[in-house]
Amino acid sequence: MNYAPITSVYRTQLAPGDNVAAFDLNQENDVPIEIRGFRFTAIEGSAVGNPAPNNSATCEPGVWLDWGLQIGSREVRMGDLVPVVATCPRKGYADGVSRTGPSSVQPDGTYYEFKLKDPAFVLPGTRVYVLLRYSRTAPAAILGSGPTTIDATVEMYGKAIPGDLPPPLMVKMPWMTSWRAPVVLLSAAAAVEQSSPDSALANQYDSPVRVTSMLGCLATKFWAGEIVPNSKVRISSSLDGYFVREPTPIMELFSGKSREWGISCAMQSKEYWTVEVAYDASPLLQATTDYAATDQIQAIFGLVGYRTVPLETLYRDPKPEVAHPNIERARPLLPSEKRSL
Amino acid sequence: MIGTIPFSESSTVTLARAGFQDVQFDKMRLKARRWLLIDEIKFCVNPKNQTAGVFSSDIDGFDFASIITAIIKVGRHYIASDGVPLWLFGSRWNLRSERSSQVLVQSSANPWSSLSHITWKFLHPMLVAPDTVLGFQLRRPSTDTNLDPIAALPNSFDVETTISGSQLLSPPRERFSTVPYVQSYVIPSTDTGKVGESGEYPLRNPFTKSLRVERLVARVAANAATLNAFGPLDLLTYSAFGAGANKMGKNTVLIRVTDNFKYDIANQPSLKWPSVYKPTYQFYDAIWQSQNSSLVAPFTVNPKGWLNVRFERADGNTWNQASFPCSPMFAVIGSRQEAM
Numbered sequence: 001m002n003y004a005p006i007t008s009v010y011r012t013q014l015a016p017g018d019n020v021a022a023f024d025l026n027q028e029n030d031v032p033i034e035i036r037g038f039r040f041t042a043i044e045g046s047a048v049g050n051p052a053p054n055n056s057a058t059c060e061p062g063v064w065l066d067w068g069l070q071i072g073s074r075e076v077r078m079g080d081l082v083p084v085v086a087t088c089p090r091k092g093y094a095d096g097v098s099r100t101g102p103s104s105v106q107p108d109g110t111y112y113e114f115k116l117k118d119p120a121f122v123l124p125g126t127r128v129y130v131l132l133r134y135s136r137t138a139p140a141a142i143l144g145s146g147p148t149t150i151d152a153t154v155e156m157y158g159k160a161i162p163g164d165l166p167p168p169l170m171v172k173m174p175w176m177t178s179w180r181a182p183v184v185l186l187s188a189a190a191a192v193e194q195s196s197p198d199s200a201l202a203n204q205y206d207s208p209v210r211v212t213s214m215l216g217c218l219a220t221k222f223w224a225g226e227i228v229p230n231s232k233v234r235i236s237s238s239l240d241g242y243f244v245r246e247p248t249p250i251m252e253l254f255s256g257k258s259r260e261w262g263i264s265c266a267m268q269s270k271e272y273w274t275v276e277v278a279y280d281a282s283p284l285l286q287a288t289t290d291y292a293a294t295d296q297i298q299a300i301f302g303l304v305g306y307r308t309v310p311l312e313t314l315y316r317d318p319k320p321e322v323a324h325p326n327i328e329r330a331r332p333l334l335p336s337e338k339r340s341l
Numbered sequence: 342m343i344g345t346i347p348f349s350e351s352s353t354v355t356l357a358r359a360g361f362q363d364v365q366f367d368k369m370r371l372k373a374r375r376w377l378l379i380d381e382i383k384f385c386v387n388p389k390n391q392t393a394g395v396f397s398s399d400i401d402g403f404d405f406a407s408i409i410t411a412i413i414k415v416g417r418h419y420i421a422s423d424g425v426p427l428w429l430f431g432s433r434w435n436l437r438s439e440r441s442s443q444v445l446v447q448s449s450a451n452p453w454s455s456l457s458h459i460t461w462k463f464l465h466p467m468l469v470a471p472d473t474v475l476g477f478q479l480r481r482p483s484t485d486t487n488l489d490p491i492a493a494l495p496n497s498f499d500v501e502t503t504i505s506g507s508q509l510l511s512p513p514r515e516r517f518s519t520v521p522y523v524q525s526y527v528i529p530s531t532d533t534g535k536v537g538e539s540g541e542y543p544l545r546n547p548f549t550k551s552l553r554v555e556r557l558v559a560r561v562a563a564n565a566a567t568l569n570a571f572g573p574l575d576l577l578t579y580s581a582f583g584a585g586a587n588k589m590g591k592n593t594v595l596i597r598v599t600d601n602f603k604y605d606i607a608n609q610p611s612l613k614w615p616s617v618y619k620p621t622y623q624f625y626d627a628i629w630q631s632q633n634s635s636l637v638a639p640f641t642v643n644p645k646g647w648l649n650v651r652f653e654r655a656d657g658n659t660w661n662q663a664s665f666p667c668s669p670m671f672a673v674i675g676s677r678q679e680a681m
Contacts, residue, residue, distance in 0.1 A: 214347070240346050243508070248351040252385050252503045255460050261505065262380075263347040 004160045006033055011153045014065075014134035022130040025156045027122045031163035034119035038130065039155045040065065040084050040112040044147040060085075061150045062112055063219040063300070064136045069174055070129035071122060072314030081133050082178035086215050086302025088112035089258040117212045118172040118306055119158060126314070130154050171311050175209045177201055178302035181277060187293035189231075189279035194299065198238070201303055202272035211305040214261045216254040216275075219298045230280035231299070238272045247278060250299070267305070275301050345507035348377055356409065356481040356498045364477035364502045376513055379506035380466040384411070384427045386457040387499040406457035407560070407670070409500055414476040415469060418520045418679050422547070424480055425525040427500075429558045429672035431461035431635075461521075461674075464555050466506060468518035468681055477502055513681075520679045522552060525672040526650055537652040537669065541601070544673050545647035552642045554675040556635045557607065559650075561594050561669045594669050595653040601646050607636055635674075648673060 006029060010022035027033055042061040066081040091113050122128065134150050179200035184192045203209050218231055232247035244253065254261050267273075277299045354362035386405045410424030469475070479500050524544050528537030546552040598607040642648065652669040 235347075235349075237346065243347045244349045246351050248349060248503060249385065249501055251458065252351060252383055252501050253349055253505070255383065255458070257458075261347075261349075263505075264507065265345045265347055 003162070005157065006160055007155060007157045008128075009153065009155045010130065011151070012132065014132060014150045014152055015148070016064075016134050016136040019131065019133045022132060022154050023127075025128045025130055025154070027124060027126040027128055029160055030124055032124060032161040032165075032167060033122050033158050034161055035071075035116065035122055035128070035156060035158040036119050037113060037115035037157055038069075038088075039153075039157070040067065040088060040114070041110075041151075041153045042084065042112075043151050044149075060110075060219070061147050062090075062110075063217075064134055064147075065150060065152055066133040066135045067154070068129075068131040069176075070127070070131070071120060071173065072126050081131060081135075082176050082302055083135070083180060083300050084112050085217050085219070085259065086178040086180075086300045087176045087304050088114045089213070089215065089260040091258070114174070114304070116172075116174055116306070120173060120306075121161070121168055121171045121311070123167060123311075123314075124163070128156065130156070167311055169311060170308050171314070172306040172308050173314075174304075175307045176302060176304045177204075178300065179275065181299040181301075183296040183298045184279060184281075185293065186281040186295050186297055189281035189297055192279050194277045196273070196275045196301065198272045198274070200272070201275065201301065203267040203269055205307060206269050207307060208266045208268050209305050209307040211263060211265050211267050211303050213304045214254070214263055214301070215259050215304065216250050216261070216299070216301045217259045218250055219300055221295055230282070231297075232278050232280075233299075234276045236274050236276075238274070239268060250277075267303075273303070275299075344510055345378065346510065347505070348379075348508045349503060349505040351501060351503035353499055353501045354479055356479060356500060358481060361478055361480040362500075364479065374471055376471060376509040377469040377506055378466045378509060379469055379504050380463050381503075381505045382413075382430070382461045382463075383501075383503040383505070384409075384430070384457075384459045384461075385499075385501040385503075386427065386459075387501070405498060406459055407668075408482055409498065410480045410482075412476075412478045412480075413523075414474075415467065415520065416473045420521050421523045421525075423525065423543075425523050425672060426527060426670055427457070427459050428560055429525050429670055430459050430523065430674075463519070463521055463676070465519035465676060467520055468513055468515065470681055475504065516681060517678045518681050519676045521674070521676045522548075523672055523674050525670065527670045528652060528668065536654075539648070539650045539671070541647050541649070544650065544671075546642040546644055548677055549644050550677055551644065552646075552675050552677050554638065554640050554642055554673055556637045556674050557598060558635045558672040558674060559596055559607075559669065560634045596669070596671070597651045598671075599649050599651075600642070601649070606638060606640075606648070642673075642675070 008025045010024040012020050012022070014020060040062070042065045044061055062084050065084045067084055067087075068081040089112065091111050132152050132154065134152075177200065179196040181194045181196070184194075214235075216233065231250050233244065233250055233253060234242060234247055235244040236242040279297060279299075281297055352364045354364055356362060384406065386409055406427040409427045411421055411427055411430075412424055413420035479502070481498060526539040526543040596607065597605065599605055650671045652671075
């Protein structure tokens, strides 16, 4: 078992507004593990009784999929969930695969990967929660159409650590934050400039966090953002001022395919970044017939990194805030309890 | 844990036919008070549609980044001394060709974006001192180039250049920095059986120090003469060419790369056409990585050493004929150490 790769998969179907905790991802091994990352897929849900997903979706269901991560007793409230597209770079085998014709354009090779720059150490018996939510809001789906249901899959992967090794005193826990801008009508987008609030892309902790990447995309009712070349951003820090000073196309700053900008910096306690978005949706309206002026567009941004915390803080008594009936049984075993078994 | 903050700068130039423009990075020079650690250069080529005036000419599989070339300097050091097609700098992400994961909703009236995104991520970040000028010059060929008449489109091209990396909060201790270097060899479009060979000079290490090669890039651009099913005034009527393009995907160009000692570095993998009409995409052979057409081959070229690349049209192919010429391109991407 030592140093062996480990994976755990959870699959669910979400209706709009559904919240689900992926309890199948628990650390049930007898030895510590290092979590290396998570992978997500989100495809349009299949009909009841039909195991095959509908591969003909023209939207990107991942735009509506939010997730949150809780390791040990760390609290995660539903309000802390972040969009998958804002925190997980987009991947795909063979750079994605299109289906065979106009009526079937689901890139079924697309997935999202939250790969930890530094693995997260997790003791045996620790609960690992990945919380999923279909964030499309009723009655009108933002951005236009949206799947009735989403078939979502999350996979945790890592490796086992020899159980006789002393656990580290400090562990690096994943950290992420995001901002979904208010949706904007395409017809009005050219006149709209938005700024993220101070509380959105902020380090809410009392210690610095290490930011390892920033993600950004533009969501529309069809595949997100790729055909909006002229929407631009400026980004500033509350401590250091503008670091993306010139209005820069979103697709350019956040590399088109992955939507990721790899960075490495510290974000001080209570520091926040401000993203200013200036939309230009004119290409959608001028050059296509598939968008209407009443359709919407939304900018989504996220920060990903980690913070270093004492291992013991992961094993305090949980204070459940998640509305799930099993949460009380989810307290992880303390190391002393584990040894006594 | 502390030491850097992110950094990004971008600038757009509009290139008319046969035009060239300098990218204005003076703003960065004037305002950056800190050392920079640059690790990415990105380009986005946006061929504006004439009718919409915005974007999206509907030219299947053709990448306009193949005809825009760049000369790049950092301070007094050249990064690309001759015009290098943007296509060769790095991995490319295009909605249309090379099988992007992003397939937009399709209809007969819905054009696909012809934006070309090229990201060149340095293997080793480059230190740039405050007040250093980053010089970019972008060129668009005139009508007499090998890719005419695509190059002759009256559309203006917007080319966005972005550099990104980090600002160092304190000066570095290093006295040397890795400076990337790119050389390219592009031959005019070839006909049946035509051979192109770079010889000694295009891919020669011009420095008095070793050039650390990181990867080789090989691509094949379809000559626009094969794409003349559409005209510059009607960029949306290309569907009739689809069948032919499918077959073109099976066309091949042979390539052989040797060093100045005649040792094979990459011998005879056949390159397929870079981009074809959906859905029968064809990739290059496995040796050239499909997404960025590169061969990761770390080795060193000594001072005055050189590489030779030889292209040849494959025999026995239906589409290997004069009416379907193509233009192979090759680049050596590496770096060397320079005093800061």
